[in-house]
Amino acid sequence: MPEQRRLIFQHIDEPGYTPDLACYLRQGGYAVLRKAVQRKPEELIDEVKKSGLRGRGGAGFPCGVKWTLVDRKSGKPIYLIVNADESEPGTFKDRHIIHQDPHQLIEGIMITCFANNVRQAYIYIRGEFPHGAAILERAIAEARAANFTGPSVLGTAYGCEIYVHRGAGAYICGEETGMIESLEGKRPYPRIKPPYFPAVLGLYQCPTIVNNVETLCHVKHIADMGGEAYARIGTPNNTGTRILCVSGHVQRPGYYEFEVGKVTLGQLLNEVCGGPLPGRKFKAVIPGGSSAKVLKFGERYKGKRKVGAEMVDYDWGLEDVPMDFDSLALIGSMGGSGGVIVMDDSVRMVDALANINAFYAHESCGQCTPCREGSQWMKAITTRMVRGGARPEDGALLKSVADQIAGRTICAFGEACAWPTQSFVQKFPDEFKAYAETKKADPDSRAFELA
Amino acid sequence: MNLKPATLARIEEVIPHYPVKRSAALPLLHLVQEDQGYVAPEAIEWIAAKLELPPIAILELVTFYPMFRQKPIGRRHIKVCRTLSCALMGAYRTCQEFEKHFNTYRGEVSPDGEVTIEFVECLASCGTAPVVMIDDELHEKVDPARACQLAVKISAEAANRK
Numbered sequence: 001m002p003e004q005r006r007l008i009f010q011h012i013d014e015p016g017y018t019p020d021l022a023c024y025l026r027q028g029g030y031a032v033l034r035k036a037v038q039r040k041p042e043e044l045i046d047e048v049k050k051s052g053l054r055g056r057g058g059a060g061f062p063c064g065v066k067w068t069l070v071d072r073k074s075g076k077p078i079y080l081i082v083n084a085d086e087s088e089p090g091t092f093k094d095r096h097i098i099h100q101d102p103h104q105l106i107e108g109i110m111i112t113c114f115a116n117n118v119r120q121a122y123i124y125i126r127g128e129f130p131h132g133a134a135i136l137e138r139a140i141a142e143a144r145a146a147n148f149t150g151p152s153v154l155g156t157a158y159g160c161e162i163y164v165h166r167g168a169g170a171y172i173c174g175e176e177t178g179m180i181e182s183l184e185g186k187r188p189y190p191r192i193k194p195p196y197f198p199a200v201l202g203l204y205q206c207p208t209i210v211n212n213v214e215t216l217c218h219v220k221h222i223a224d225m226g227g228e229a230y231a232r233i234g235t236p237n238n239t240g241t242r243i244l245c246v247s248g249h250v251q252r253p254g255y256y257e258f259e260v261g262k263v264t265l266g267q268l269l270n271e272v273c274g275g276p277l278p279g280r281k282f283k284a285v286i287p288g289g290s291s292a293k294v295l296k297f298g299e300r301y302k303g304k305r306k307v308g309a310e311m312v313d314y315d316w317g318l319e320d321v322p323m324d325f326d327s328l329a330l331i332g333s334m335g336g337s338g339g340v341i342v343m344d345d346s347v348r349m350v351d352a353l354a355n356i357n358a359f360y361a362h363e364s365c366g367q368c369t370p371c372r373e374g375s376q377w378m379k380a381i382t383t384r385m386v387r388g389g390a391r392p393e394d395g396a397l398l399k400s401v402a403d404q405i406a407g408r409t410i411c412a413f414g415e416a417c418a419w420p421t422q423s424f425v426q427k428f429p430d431e432f433k434a435y436a437e438t439k440k441a442d443p444d445s446r447a448f449e450l451a
Numbered sequence: 452m453n454l455k456p457a458t459l460a461r462i463e464e465v466i467p468h469y470p471v472k473r474s475a476a477l478p479l480l481h482l483v484q485e486d487q488g489y490v491a492p493e494a495i496e497w498i499a500a501k502l503e504l505p506p507i508a509i510l511e512l513v514t515f516y517p518m519f520r521q522k523p524i525g526r527r528h529i530k531v532c533r534t535l536s537c538a539l540m541g542a543y544r545t546c547q548e549f550e551k552h553f554n555t556y557r558g559e560v561s562p563d564g565e566v567t568i569e570f571v572e573c574l575a576s577c578g579t580a581p582v583v584m585i586d587d588e589l590h591e592k593v594d595p596a597r598a599c600q601l602a603v604k605i606s607a608e609a610a611n612r613k
Contacts, residue, residue: 089534089573127481127518128574130587163468166481168516171572185476185508187515204471247536247577254578290535339577341536355538359572365515449543450535 001271002263005233007241008104008217009257012096019135021142024103030148032224036111037156044115048219050227052239056093057083057174057212058289058337059412060325063219067116067209069199076206080118081183082109083212084125084132085167085174088289089359090339093243093255094213098125098132102139106162108216110149111223113160116209120161124179127168136164171363175411176210177202178365189367190411214243235261236308238324242335246273248342249280261327265295266319269342280344284427285318287328288336290356291416293423294349295321301331333423347450349428350390350435353398353420354382354451360417371414374405378421385435386451395425395432452497458486462501472502476512480519489520517571524567525560527605530584531593533570536577541594545581546570548595552602565609 011017011027024030036044049064070078082105086094097105113121125133140162144150151159170188172178177196178188180203195201202208211219218240222230231239238260247253251274258268269275269282276282282297299318304311305326314330321327325335343352361379366372378401385394398421406418425432454462461482466475479498484490490513499506513519531537531546546557549568555561557568576582579591583598590601 086575087573090536090577092575092577095575126575127516128571128584165468165474166477168477168481168512169518169571170516182477183474184471185473185502185512187511245578247580248539253580286535341539341577343539347539352535352539355533355535359534362572448538448541450538 002258002267004257004272005241005259005262006257007221007233008097008214009093009243009255011104012100012255017100019100019102019139021103021139021146024101029103030107030143030146032220033107033110033114033148034154036223037114037154037158041115041117044111044223047222047227047230048115051218051222051230052227052237053215053218053222053230054238054325055212056214056218056242056338058088058291060335063211063215066199066211069197070116070209071200071207072117074200074207077120078116078118079203079206079208080109080113080116080121081176081179081203081208081210082121082123082216083174083176083179083210084123084129084136085179086129086213087126087171087174088291088337088339089356090245090247090286090289090341091337092245092247093338095129095132096255097213097217098129099135102136103143104217104220105136105213106139106143106149108218108220109162110143110153110160112209112211112216112219114153114158118160118209121163122183122203123162123164124173124183125164125166126173127166130166133164133166140164170365171359172365172411172413175413178411179210180208187365189365190413192410234259235322235324237326242323242338244268244323244338244340246340246342249277249282249344249346250342251275251277258323261322261324263323264319265321265323265340266317268323268340270319273342276344280346282342283345283347284343284349284352286333286339286341286343286420287323288334289339290341290359291419292328292336293333293419294427295331295333296427299331299427303330305330348435348438349424349431350382350385351450353424354379354386356420357382357417358451360413360420364413364417368409368414370405370408371417374401375417377401378417383451386439388436388439390436390439392433392436394435395429398432399425452493454483454486458482466502473504473508475502476504476509477516480509480512480516484519489523491521523560525565526609527566528584528586529566529568529605530571530574531557531568532572532574532576532580532582532584534573534577536573537581540580542581544595545583545593545598548598549583549602552599552606563609566605 053063054060173188177191182188198208357379361375364375402418402421465478495509553561583593
């Protein structure tokens with residue numbers, strides 16, 4: 001079985017490990033920050049660039065590049081927003097960092113703030129984590145009392161405050177410009193880019209960095225071991241470790257941290273997670289949060305891919321695919337937020353899509369017509385199907401709606417809501433065609449009701 | 452508006468966290484809703500005045516963000532996650548179990564005023580599906596049997612109060 005490498009989750013679920021400062025200090029906590037504030041901020045940015053760290057929130061954008069894009073000449077303050085909105089279905093890693101190891105996050109935040117000359121950071125945490133927000137507030141107060149944050153960090157002239165800001169149940173707040181609007185006290189309508197790149201015109205029209213919770217924890221370890229050493233973990237262009245959250249139909253769902261690209265989907269599901277439930281077979285998997293395109297067991301993927309400087313042939317079954325950003329993109333899906341949702345042969349794909357479509361219809365912010373209307377229509381069609389009104393042409397109808405959303409909206413929610421429909425219909429066309437008969441033959445499927 | 456002194460103190464504490472007062476709108480809505488149970492029209496006016504905004508700037512938040520409500524709910528708030536991972540593990544049956552026990556339907560206040568049951572979207576605990584939040588507490592692996600236990604406990608607590 002492939003070995004986990006727990007960098008970020010080193011202390012998660014460790015007996016006796018508590019979220020207070022004393023415990024964190026006993027484990028050597030804040031030593032990295034202590035060293036970092038003695039270095040030049042540019043050096044720290046350089047370490048992160050060298051590390052190759054890619055954002056763990058969903059897009060996988062290189063963190064060092066994100067920091068480099070920040071407008072440092074405007075004379076305006078630079079803000080950091082910590083994206084703790086964790087709302088991509090299938091994802092539950094940040095929850096554990098926040099609840100069990102908040103000081104690791106705060107240390108990562110402070111190193112990031114120091115490196116980027118940020119004097120004010122906000123942690124935007126989803127409203128459904130009331131205890132998480134309280135734990136963070138307590139941890140920040142402890143850190144401030146010990147001068148790890150506040151007006152004079154560790155006796156230096158550098159000062160930075162962190163405040164916790166609670167969301168209120170809207171998925172779109174996870175989109176970085178939507179999050180900025182929300183933090184400004186508005187509806188979280190994402191902003192159009194250009195001109196509103198957060199690095200230039202972000203919070204209060206000031207340069208702003210938005211980083212995911214897990215990403216910021218990695219920054220701490222990069223500052224500790226150095227960018228080059230970090231880049232040796234994982235695989236080229238997919239460096240470090242990442243936390244994979246597995247849910248759905250496996251024996252042992254949960255969170256597992258691996259070097260990126262060092263575990264295949266098959267190893268993860270069959271060995272680490274113990275395989276399918278008794279008497280069942282795997283049918284489909286969504287590898288990176290519910291927006292990622294679905295993958296079908298039995299599929300093969302062939303082509304050429306870059307390994308280092310060379311192009312090599314690959315011929316993978318689904319279970320051979322390494323769980324890294326580039327490999328998952330290569331086979332037409334994405335690593336996204338690391339949320340792996342597994343469906344076995346008890347699931348009717350139309351039912352599962354109906355569930356996903358209900359989510360996106362509920363969460364579309366309504367700003368762009370194709371997404372607002374399209375997500376509602378996709379929900380209406382799949383709901384009609386599961387309620388007994390399926391028609392053979394519904395698959396084609398769904399596809400035509402989805403095809404008119406992706407690429408026609410201000411933010412990536414358009415793609416996020418279109419991809420499930422496009423991929424489900426493309427990969428399981430027969431199920432959509434025959435759904436009316438399937439339903440008639442077996443109205444009370446042994447599957448759970450999904451929509 | 453009759454807010455508790457502790458709520459008022461928190462409100463004064465939180466406003467200066469932001470260089471622009473409007474940013475405090477969501478925190479104030481949370482604090483007022485926790486204090487009052489819901490966001491009444493006069494609460495919207497009050498928050499707007501506090502932040503020097505037109506009331507519509509607050510109302511549009513209340514109507515957009517799912518966690519804010521304009522009407523009182525049952526004494527206990529049962530939120531059942533219905534998103535894919537929870538649904539795959541039986542969340543719909545879990546929800547039905549609560550509905551049956553409290554003789555109510557999702558989105559409504561139970562006849563005895565004790566609970567409001569709601570379907571919510573992903574609560575970010577998919578590995579321990581199905582999950583349910585009762586007020587601020589997360590409950591994991593809530594199959595129908597566990598739902599029944601939790602419901603019985605809520606009913607017992609209600610009976611003790613009377």
